[in-house]
Amino acid sequence: MKFFQNKRKIRGYKEFLYIFPLLILITIFAYYPLYGWVYAFFDYKPPVPLSMDLFVGLKWFQSLIANDVKRQQIFMVIRNTFAMSGLTILTSWLPMIFAVFLNEIKCMRYRKVVQTVTTIPNFISWVLVYSIAYNLFNSTGMVNHILTNAGFISNPILFLQGANHIWLKMWLWLTWKNLGWAAIMYIAAISGIDEELYEASKVDGATRMQTIYHITIPSLLPTYFVLLMLSVASFLSNGMEQYYVFQNAFNKDSIQVLDLYVFNLAMGSGSYSVSTALSMLKSLISLVLLCVCNKISKLVRGENFL
Amino acid sequence: MEISKRKIHKKQSFKDWLISAITYVVFAIFAFICIYPFYYIFINTISSNKLSEKGAINFWPQQIHFQNYMDALKIPGLANAAMISIERTVIGTLFTVIATAFLGYMFTRDSLWHRKLWYRYVVITMYFNAGIIPWYLTMRNLHLTNNFWGYILPGIVSPFYIILTKTFVESIPIELQQAAEIDGAGTLRVFTSIILPVIKPIMATVAIFTAVGQWNAFQDTLLLMTDEKLYSLQFILYQYINQASSLKTLINSTSNGASVAQSLATVQTATSIRMTVTIIVVAPILLIYPIFQRYFVKGMMIGAVKG
Numbered sequence: 001m002k003f004f005q006n007k008r009k010i011r012g013y014k015e016f017l018y019i020f021p022l023l024i025l026i027t028i029f030a031y032y033p034l035y036g037w038v039y040a041f042f043d044y045k046p047p048v049p050l051s052m053d054l055f056v057g058l059k060w061f062q063s064l065i066a067n068d069v070k071r072q073q074i075f076m077v078i079r080n081t082f083a084m085s086g087l088t089i090l091t092s093w094l095p096m097i098f099a100v101f102l103n104e105i106k107c108m109r110y111r112k113v114v115q116t117v118t119t120i121p122n123f124i125s126w127v128l129v130y131s132i133a134y135n136l137f138n139s140t141g142m143v144n145h146i147l148t149n150a151g152f153i154s155n156p157i158l159f160l161q162g163a164n165h166i167w168l169k170m171w172l173w174l175t176w177k178n179l180g181w182a183a184i185m186y187i188a189a190i191s192g193i194d195e196e197l198y199e200a201s202k203v204d205g206a207t208r209m210q211t212i213y214h215i216t217i218p219s220l221l222p223t224y225f226v227l228l229m230l231s232v233a234s235f236l237s238n239g240m241e242q243y244y245v246f247q248n249a250f251n252k253d254s255i256q257v258l259d260l261y262v263f264n265l266a267m268g269s270g271s272y273s274v275s276t277a278l279s280m281l282k283s284l285i286s287l288v289l290l291c292v293c294n295k296i297s298k299l300v301r302g303e304n305f306l
Numbered sequence: 307m308e309i310s311k312r313k314i315h316k317k318q319s320f321k322d323w324l325i326s327a328i329t330y331v332v333f334a335i336f337a338f339i340c341i342y343p344f345y346y347i348f349i350n351t352i353s354s355n356k357l358s359e360k361g362a363i364n365f366w367p368q369q370i371h372f373q374n375y376m377d378a379l380k381i382p383g384l385a386n387a388a389m390i391s392i393e394r395t396v397i398g399t400l401f402t403v404i405a406t407a408f409l410g411y412m413f414t415r416d417s418l419w420h421r422k423l424w425y426r427y428v429v430i431t432m433y434f435n436a437g438i439i440p441w442y443l444t445m446r447n448l449h450l451t452n453n454f455w456g457y458i459l460p461g462i463v464s465p466f467y468i469i470l471t472k473t474f475v476e477s478i479p480i481e482l483q484q485a486a487e488i489d490g491a492g493t494l495r496v497f498t499s500i501i502l503p504v505i506k507p508i509m510a511t512v513a514i515f516t517a518v519g520q521w522n523a524f525q526d527t528l529l530l531m532t533d534e535k536l537y538s539l540q541f542i543l544y545q546y547i548n549q550a551s552s553l554k555t556l557i558n559s560t561s562n563g564a565s566v567a568q569s570l571a572t573v574q575t576a577t578s579i580r581m582t583v584t585i586i587v588v589a590p591i592l593l594i595y596p597i598f599q600r601y602f603v604k605g606m607m608i609g610a611v612k613g
């Protein structure tokens with residue numbers, strides 16, 4: 001018996017050796033960058049290597065709110081981040097409604113086509129989205145041509161350059177790209193609802209809206225809740241790609257979200273240390289948010305999503 | 307009594323019909339908005355550039371020609387960028403799929419030393435990261451900037467796909483593995499002869515997701531690469547959009563010899579070249595999408611079960 005146990009143990013070590021190289025990989029690319037946080041405490045100017053002489057303590061953290069200009073900038077960035085994430089969260093029920101009403105379409109072929117077509121934008125990059133936006137909405141793009149030819153306007157509207165309604169525009173592009181795809185999760189959930197519930201409601205003479213309101217939507221709420229918690233947890237992480245491609249000199253003040261600001265700070269002006277400090281704060285706050293959301297999920301639904 | 311009931315029923319069915327009609331129309335509009343931009347850009351690339359410049363091409367292509375695509379081949383850097391994009395997609399997908407399948411399987415093996423610990427060690431990285439700048443500085447320290455492997459290595463171990471694969475492997479009857487082990491197969495042998503053939507569907511899903519991700523990746527080029535030889539198609543396209551004016555001179559200088567024979571309708575403009583490159587970059591996605599749609603959906607649903 002002991003012999004077999006040992007054999008199993010040895011096998012376990014051997015198996016560990018097999019996956020060891022891959023664990024090294026994830027250590028390098030996901031854990032080792034955490035060491036990069038030390039740059040937040042040094043006056044780091046590449047290519048000069050780090051040394052204790054350059055240690056500045058919390059200087060960069062303080063510098064984030066040191067003077068009015070800085071404070072204003074940080075406030076602006078936070079405001080943009082909250083606006084963009086806020087809009088997304090406020091409309092997070094859209095994919096659910098999309099799925100519910102798609103389910104109401106009885107013609108399977110029509111449903112399939114709609115589902116296929118509306119998920120396509122999810123699979124193109126933000127660069128391509130921007131390219132499409134540019135081709136359609138620039139001063140000589142399709143929309144301006146149509147409006148001019150119809151005589152509505154005499155001068156082209158600069159859709160992409162101005163800072164007007166930029167939050168709304170960003171939300172619209174995001175929705176265009178994501179809505180169909182996000183709905184798939186709910187479509188899957190709908191197909192899991194017990195068919196008997198629908199039959200019972202039919203017998204009771206429920207109307208269509210009543211069925212949706214009393215059966216479909218309540219069955220989807222748990223899924224919705226988990227996804228909502230996840231999006232709350234990533235409140236600060238809008239990603240930078242979308243905002244990077246759409247940003248220009250005119251809309252910069254209203255488009256810079258936290259992720260983009262961190263990037264611009266480092267790659268644009270070479271302030272690696274300050275941006276690392278900001279990045280670090282963001283990661284820590286996000287971690288706390290994630291734990292809080294997980295806790296809420298546990299309280300409400302009795303299970304973790306982590 | 308009987309009549310009033312019928313009335314109600316009629317009223318309800320009218321309401322139901324109305325809801326149906328609105329649903330059909332709204333979805334039609336949304337589907338149109340999703341697909342039309344691609345169509346619009348495509349018909350403009352194959353229509354007379356002169357008409358396109360005027361904004362006359364909105365629904366049907368006119369005076370069809372393919373000169374734009376012929377000329378696009380001559381744009382300096384584009385062919386090279388296409389090669390980079392293809393290489394990173396193929397190599398990156400290969401590595402990721404193999405690593406994912408292997409890890410997904412290994413994390414189901416109870417005998418693995420500290421299995422749970424290592425599984426968590428990998429999965430946790432999905433929720434937490436150091437941030438983009440520390441990551442960039444790390445990549446620079448590792449000499450992965452201006453290095454093709456900077457595209458490949460960071461994505462090889464990706465926790466989300468590992469979860470998908472692990473869930474899938476767990477659904478395979480354990481007796482299959484046990485039988486093979488009794489016959490004397492080792493861990494690796496079980497993986498190659500028993501597991502791999504069975505998990506093909508999930509590997510296909512992971513492959514498609516990874517390939518699309520690699521093809522679409524833009525941020526890593528932006529961060530890591532300053533060497534033009536390593537620019538991807540996405541990056542080149544972004545540059546073209548932002549340098550509309552300089553594009554025209556670029557084109558005119560490249561197609562100088564041929565331009566004598568060209569009619570005015572096929573002469574390149576900044577717009578035509580931008581649209582053509584857009585179509586070239588998006589084409590692979592649009593072409594594979596209908597074929598692989600079921601894999602996308604399947605992958606998403608396995609993920610949903612987990613979530």
